[in-house]
Amino acid sequence: MTNQTAQSLAEVARYAGVSLSTASRALNDAYGVSAATRMKVLAAASDLDYVVSPDASRLARGTMGRVAVVVPHIERWFFGQMVSGIERVLSAADLDLMLYHVGDAVDRRDFLARLPARRKVDAVVVVAFPVNEEDRARLELIGAKIIAAGGQSASYPYVCIDDYEAGRLAMDHLLSLGHRRIAMIAGTDPDQPGWPAVSGRTRAYEEALRETGIEPDPSLTRVVDWGPLNAANAMEEILDSTQETPTAVFTHSDELAFGALRTLRRRGLRVPEDISLIGIDNHPMAEVLELTTVAQDVSEQGAAAGRLVLRALAGEGSAVAGTGEIAPIKLVTRSSTRKV
Amino acid sequence: MTNQTAQSLAEVARYAGVSLSTASRALNDAYGVSAATRMKVLAAASDLDYVVSPDASRLARGTMGRVAVVVPHIERWFFGQMVSGIERVLSAADLDLMLYHVGDAVDRRDFLARLPARRKVDAVVVVAFPVNEEDRARLELIGAKIIAAGGQSASYPYVCIDDYEAGRLAMDHLLSLGHRRIAMIAGTDPDQPGWPAVSGRTRAYEEALRETGIEPDPSLTRVVDWGPLNAANAMEEILDSTQETPTAVFTHSDELAFGALRTLRRRGLRVPEDISLIGIDNHPMAEVLELTTVAQDVSEQGAAAGRLVLRALAGEGSAVAGTGEIAPIKLVTRSSTRKV
DNA sequence: CTGAAAGCGCTTACAG
């Protein structure tokens, strides 16, 4: 025990009475070091409270053990869950996580132009980040493995749910309860221009209806930016613009459902007595508000994305372009839906 | 224009026909380089799509432009807001943000033992991370400036709200409306053992009551882990354990209020006709659910913490131990509270 | 204003 702190391996080596090379090898659990010597070095390092300089180590080694996570709206539930899942597996693998927020179109352009993560990371996971061919060339300049989460981006390994299936689960539930006049509040992100214009969830709505012999009524649907208040307004519009009140509402997310719920209550419409409501996500508030929903485990999707990173770094072929993982979803019925 | 990409400054220098040193200076906007030469180098760098190796640069320079952000529960609203605020100012200052999740007591012990951020960052901002003297010594081994957000930690520069004031704002509102029998659902984090046992919010509850001549009734208060469902249960317990139903409920956060609200509704108690409800935060759902609350701007607090980091890195004395910033709060009355 | 050289703190063939 000593009070000194070593700032460099050289000091540790000196303290342990060995050469720099040996000290390095001992610390990196490299073989070719006698047990006794290794012990001596380890003891010295611990005595001197030494820890390698990651910069120097990486410079010499050429790799870095760091991964960038690029998210829009880190403050939103979905992305918080995603990041927490990714973080969980990366930190377990001793990888550092650098967070980049890329919110709107301006951020996006700036990110692609400056590529702040360039030469800093071994992998980057882009969350809900649509990339076209042009973006792709830029992105690849980062010189790291790329993984997509929460949406398929070009041909990177990805993990996401099947939006169409999620929509079908919700719609089929409503239809099976006898609902025929069903409104939809669709979510969209104006800041993600590259995202498919019509989401799988919308397609599911239309196809489910048509398969039941119903032609979708445009006056019953609205497309809004994610966020409960927008949905509250959309719900009002729908109620105002139609003679015959729908018997059910399908929203693209639970948060949208919460907003719709507020409007319904204010209008004196009881859920589910007068109108049924279903969302997607299984947001914690869904349980509190008794909302029927299509559940997905976003944090687990983050973890899966983290595992894709690990595989990509290990050079496994399985994390090759186009390799996708579709996360499971399931219907969770609570009391916001009932037979018509 | 060329298709080649330079991996090192040396290549850029050669391409521009200057020495390594000159190339370096030109790129670092250092003076002592003629305009013409600088242009040549800049053009070369751009042609070759060059970007410095941060590791090498830092190794040589000794500093790194990186800051660690340590948060528990990144997936919760409060922390997402906080991180987004911090990120906003750090990225504007071209600092990289490394995220460390330190959730429960085990994580915490591990973090302090391994200090994964050590030698990797210039500053670390700990969010809602209580630190006692012992922790402090460990933490300082990281060798970086330390900033606390969302709670005063030992004597680091910090930014947070005044919990007592927040509690008083809520309680005084209730009392001014004539409420006398007021329940409280307090939030606590079992994973943060070092946090003050009795929060300022609880103290505010008790003092406000006493100043009005009321002795706090223990059967009207519960302490639960943050999270709406826990509050829902607590609300049930309170309702069950008391003869006389309270006329108002003060919860330590909006999320707790949402849970309480669910129980009240299930019990057939109308808000605010039968019972008033007030929270703290101004969570986005508070607006949706018409909850009266004490608002705080968490994202802005994060930004303020980011600014403290900048000041600390600039070596300004103002970011010295004990320098604190108390974030503003204000009462936002909506329809969940009314005169008794 | 410009360049040759040392140094930042490691890792890793290359010899022994």
Add this chain to the structure above:
DNA sequence: CTGAAAGCGCTTACAG
């Protein structure tokens, strides 16, 4: 098993 030496890609006095 161990050590001397080169090299990772930069920055920055030090001379000119």
